[in-house]
Amino acid sequence: MAQVMSQPLSDRINNLPISQTLAMAAKARELREQGKDIISLSLGEPDFNTPDFIKDAAIQAINDNYNSYTPVNGYGELREAICRKFKRDNNLDYNINQIVVSTGAKQSIANVAMVLLNPGDEVILPAPYWVSYSAITTLAEATYVEIPTSIETDFKITPEQLQAAITPRTKMIFFNSPNNPSGTVYTEAEYRALAEVLENHPGIYVLSDEIYEHINYGEPNFSFAAIESMYERTITVNGVAKAFAMTGWRIGYIGAAEWIAKACNKMQGQITSGANCIAQRATITALDAPVEKIQYMVDEFHKRRDLVLELLGNIEGIKTNVAQGAFYVFPDVSFYFGKTIDGQRVENASDFAMLLLEKANVATVTGDAFGAPNCIRISYAASQEELKEAIRRIAELLS
């Protein structure tokens, strides 16, 4: 009889939750391959192609023989382009030694967590938050403290809540506006009120994830580091995936104090080295282009947001807020908890998301993964036809 091999994996990986966004996308793909007519509204990924002017720059880079290892923190020309972008879009002054380019903003965030957090440190996560913030915090052996919010307050935290969450162990807080998964956008005034609280706690660092900055239909994006008292201790994270439809190209970056950038460079030098050479060259072109060049995608996302809110608004028990940015809506579906629908009992958001997948063939992501157990996330980075059909199916199931 074959012997069962032991699989002595590390505690680190055994304790790591899987990414629910990626898991749901994989599940949708798998069911499709089995012949099921699944509409996937699970992954936050633009359904547009990368614009031609960016693709041309990549082709040029290949022909120009950009094929060698890149500097760990990114090509100097790219870091210069990132500095220009930060000045133009965010009124932030960084020099190239404050920039580190990584293989996606996810790596940028992981670098920051690894270089700033020690075991026992606390990280504040305003909920809902993107699934990987909590997982990366755990990987860095710190613990996270959630600040709960609800749809009634547009999923925003207040200065009082922030103050109450701070302890002597607090080392970092994540801000993310426009927010994944809620679409919430903080105003400058709201950010300044939160900064006032942090001014009394000089040991707390802020990771401001601004990856959705251009996909915003509300107040203009405001960068946390633009608050003078916060500049030195804010790490601004961004990338090209969402705005330029370049998810697979994997380019993210940070702007931060030089000592933090230097530490991230050192960390990355032992793990992946510099990001992909072709993608870096293409990113220079993307960032130097006027933002008007990508407005057609933003306009389309805006139309889809309106469509999705209108259609969901006709379904009993689905409560939505007006998401101002990103490409997600995050309805509260707790009305259905404790009910049986089409023979299937729904106790929580995970059951609800599973119900939609199994009975309506629509993939979404449970709010549990984002620290918001009453909600589900619907990504509207899909065509209007798909969105209409998906919501028609959901409405039919719930009626």
Ligand code: GLU
């Ligand atoms: N950030 C996107 C999402 O939330 C892509 C998947 C991921 O990396 O989590 O769906």
